[in-house]
Amino acid sequence: MEIKLILSPIDFSEFSIRAYRYALSLAEHYRAKLVAQHVVELSRHPSLGFVASGGLYDEFRKALHESAEQELRNFVKQHTHGQIHPELVVQQGAVADDILSFAQAQKADVIVMGTHGRRGFDRLVLGSVTDRVMRRAPCPVLAISKPSHESLAAEKQGHHRLSRILFCTDFSENSERALNYAISATAEYDAELTLLHVLEDIPTPGTTQEAMATADEQLDRLITPDKRKTIKIKTEVRIGKAYEQIIQFAAEQQVDMVTMGVRGRGALDAAVFGSTTCRAIQLGPCPALAVRV
Secondary structure, three states: OOOOEEEEEOOOOHHHHHHHHHHHHHHHHHOOEEEEEEEEOHHHOOOHHHHHHOOOHHHHHHHHHHHHHHHHHHHHHHHOOOOOOOEEEEEEOOHHHHHHHHHHHHOOOEEEEEOOOOOOOOOOOOOHHHHHHHHHOOOOEEEEOOOOOOOHHHHHOOOOOOOEEEEEOOOOHHHHHHHHHHHHHHHHOOOEEEEEEEEOOOOOHHHHHHHHHHHHHHHHHOOOHHHHHHOEEEEEEEEOOHHHHHHHHHHHOOOOEEEEEOOOOOOOEOOEOOOHHHHHHHHOOOOEEEEOO
């Protein structure tokens, strides 16, 4: 996994502050270019109808753009540390669409963004902007939901050390790309990688041990012998609701990052909210790398 360009969408909420700090940490580690992007969504502005009827649309749009540019400069100045000098981009349009089109045009390697923010979020459904970006992004999306087990002091200083990485799989083909990213990050940070599969449907109690043994063998086959020589790997099979077990394991083991595919059985889909991937990212204790197939 080579990271040359990191895109950090900013909506000035507390969640984008946390995501921006994480993006800074990645940019420093990978010596990558960081782009801080803010999108002004004129269509949702309460004064749009009034200024349009008064023939003041162009002046209004220009004023909003200039105000957003200044606010983004202040945001970056307040929250940037070290030697990173982000590129600042202010656009006008639909937030999710502009994030996606910019990532595509600039060939972003990863998008780092908060899961909550001004575009709305409740306890059952991921924020609409983050959800759309995750499902359509041309690159992985690192979703930052809430503080991990790291101390707040370390987070404020931008020290995000990946020591434990969790890869969750349902053994579908859609998981393969996410596994490659998990392996790469594990090697890059000299971390420990755990492969997790959750058994949700066991026909009878008597088949539990057999099902767990079979799943464990499947997990072992995911890693080639040469990779086992170079990275630290463990496997874990659990029983229960997938997202609940993922969240519980991540909390128990103080996982620093969860890596998941965004399609496949039980994964995030255009028509399904509150699914395994969505809930694990939304309610989990640490950042999650969502890799779209």
